Amino acid sequence: MNHFAVITIDLNPNLLQVGPITLTWHGIFSVLGILATIRLAAWIATRDGFTPEQIYDGAFWAVVVGLIGARLHFVLENYRLFAGHLIRVLYVNEGGISQWGGVFGAMVGLLIWARWKKYSFWKLLDAAGPGALLGLGIGRIGDIINGEHHGTPTNLPWAVNYVNPRTLGQPGLPVHPEVAYEMILCGLIVAALLPFHFRLMRRLPPGVLGLIYLGVYAFGRFFLSYFRADQIEFGLRQAQWASALMVLLAIVFVPILLRRRDERGPTLAPVPLGGGGETRTPPPEPPLQPESEPASDPGRRNHVEGGSTRNPKARGEEPSASPPGQ
Numbered sequence: 030m031n032h033f034a035v036i037t038i039d040l041n042p043n044l045l046q047v048g049p050i051t052l053t054w055h056g057i058f059s060v061l062g063i064l065a066t067i068r069l070a071a072w073i074a075t076r077d078g079f080t081p082e083q084i085y086d087g088a089f090w091a092v093v094v095g096l097i098g099a100r101l102h103f104v105l106e107n108y109r110l111f112a113g114h115l116i117r118v119l120y121v122n123e124g125g126i127s128q129w130g131g132v133f134g135a136m137v138g139l140l141i142w143a144r145w146k147k148y149s150f151w152k153l154l155d156a157a158g159p160g161a162l163l164g165l166g167i168g169r170i171g172d173i174i175n176g177e178h179h180g181t182p183t184n185l186p187w188a189v190n191y192v193n194p195r196t197l198g199q200p201g202l203p204v205h206p207e208v209a210y211e212m213i214l215c216g217l218i219v220a221a222l223l224p225f226h227f228r229l230m231r232r233l234p235p236g237v238l239g240l241i242y243l244g245v246y247a248f249g250r251f252f253l254s255y256f257r258a259d260q261i262e263f264g265l266r267q268a269q270w271a272s273a274l275m276v277l278l279a280i281v282f283v284p285i286l287l288r289r290r291d292e293r294g295p296t297l298a299p300v301p302l303g304g305g306g307e308t309r310t311p312p313p314e315p316p317l318q319p320e321s322e323p324a325s326d327p328g329r330r331n332h333v334e335g336g337s338t339r340n341p342k343a344r345g346e347e348p349s350a351s352p353p354g355q
Contacts, residue, residue, distance in 0.1 A: 035186075035188045035189065035190045035203045036187060036188065036189045036190070036206070037189075037190050037192055038173070038174065038176065038189055038190070038191050038192070038193070038196075038198075039191075039192045039193045040054070040174050040175075040193055040196075041193055041195050042054055042055065042174060042175030042176070042177075042193075042195060042196060042197055043195060044057065053171070053175065054170075054171045054174040054175055055168075055171035055172060055174070055175050055177065056171070057171060058167055058168050058169075058170045058171030058174075059126075059168045059171060061167050061168075062163075062164035062165065062166070062167035062168035063092060063164055063168075064164075065160065065163050065164050065167055066088075066157070066160040066161055066163060066164030067084070067085065067088040067092075067160065068160070069159060069160035069163055070084060070088070070153075070156045070157045070159075070160035070161075071084040071085065071088075071156075073155070073156040073159065073160070073226065073227075073230075074152075074153065074156035076227060077152050077155070077156060077230065078152075079148075079152075079153075079156075083146075083148075084156070086142070087139055087142045087143070087146075087148075087153060090138040090139065090141060090142040091135040091136075091138040091139045091142070091157075092135070092138070093138060094134045094135065094137050094138025094141070095131045095132070095134040095135030095138055096126070096131065096134070097134055098127075098130040098131055098132075098133055098134020098135070098137065099126035099127050099128070099130040099131035099134060100118070100125065100126055100127075100130070101130060101134075102126075102127035102129060102130020102131075102133075102134075102271075103125045103126050103127040103130060104118050104125075106127060106260075106267050107125070127271075128165060128168070128268075129268060129271035129272070129275070130271075132161065132165075132243070132275070133271075133274075133275075135157075135161070136154070139153055139154070139157065149235055150236075151234075151235035151236025151239070151286065152235045152236070154235075154236050154239030154240070155230055155235060155236060155237075155238045155239040156239075157239060158238060158239035158240075158241070158242030158243060159219050159222065159223050159226060159242055161242070161243065162215040162218055162219050162242055162243075162246055163215065163219055165211070165215050165246075166211075166212045166215030166216055166219075169208045169209070169211050169212040169215070170212065172208040173189075173206060173208055173209055173212070175196065175197045175198070176189075176191040176196045176197050176198020176199070177197040177198070178207060178208050178257060178259075179198060179199055179204060179257070179258040179259075180204035180205035180206060180207040180208075180256055180257055180258060181204060181205050181207075181255075181256050181257065181258050182202055182203065182204055182205075183203060183204060183205050184203065185205070187206065188203035188204060188205065188206070189203065189204060189205075189206045189209075190202070190203045190204075204258070205256040205257075207253060207254075207256040207257045210253045210256065211250060211253055214246065214249045214250065214253065215246065218242060218245055218246055218249075222238075222241070222242065226238065233287075234286045234287060234289045235286070236282065236286045237283055237286050237287060240278070240279040240282055240283050240286075241279070241283070243275055243279065244275060244276055244278075244279030244280070244283070246275075247271075247272040247273075247275035247276045247279070248272070248276050250268065250272045251269050251272040251273060251276065254266045254268045254269045254272065
């Protein structure tokens with residue numbers, strides 16, 4: 030195969046090692062991606078009635094369950110690596126997490142927290158959708174550096190060739206930068222939808238917008254996985270099965286949610302939407318209670334909200350023969 034031009038990557042995937050602890054580029058950008066996800070989700074959710082503190086509380090559960098799901102999915106995908114060595118499942122310092130396992134795990138964690146706190150899971154999903162794609166895109170930068178997810182061989186000008194001795198890629202073999210394709214896909218979806226996010230969020234039932242983000246990404250990811258040299262199970266690559274599941278969830282739940290006719294109201298205290306100075310409609314104020322008066326002042330017993338009527342007998346006046354209002 031003739032390679033007219035390739036992109037050479039000569040970076041050690043391990044940035045720093047202190048004793049048994051290894052700091053990797055993958056780990057750094059994974060953490061940055063998680064932080065970006067939480068920050069963007071909090072910014073969006075505060076415009077749907079939540080407070081940042083509540084979002085950070087929910088994010089804790091999403092991250093914890095998401096990490097468990099990411100590790101569990103990786104173990105299931107690579108069960109041959111752990112056969113006879115189950116203790117290695119706990120060796121997370123050696124790396125090994127699955128992106129889709131993290132996504133589904135985070136959704137489960139968010140659902141558990143929302144049910145516990147009696148919040149709308151679908152509103153939270155709307156807020157988390159763009160943040161999730163932003164975080165996934167940032168996390169892929171670490172994968173580009175370490176070459177962990179092998180692409181299929183190619184002679185295209187943007188093929189990547191990993192030459193570092195410690196690389197997790199395939200040294201000397203130009204391949205498709207499939208994880209870079211995924212990063213671009215995430216960026217395009219966020220760039221296309223985020224400018225219209227609040228407008229769509231007001232017009233669509235809760236949950237639809239979040240499923241659109243994840244469903245469109247999963248649809249694109251399904252086809253991008255053909256450029257990835259992953260193990261094939263039952264005719265498809267492992268990531269394609271997970272992508273198909275996400276697309277299926279979107280196809281099933283979007284019509285169900287669209288049939289809901291209830292308006293999207295504030296979950297908690299309403300806050301300004303920002304930009305055009307528009308605010309969500311606040312809940313109606315409780316009715317004002319009549320003011321209580323001392324029993325010793327019979328002339329003020331007819332006090333009502335906004336003023337009072339006189340008691341003519343108490344003032345020695347003759348009552349008027351005209352009915353009230355005339």
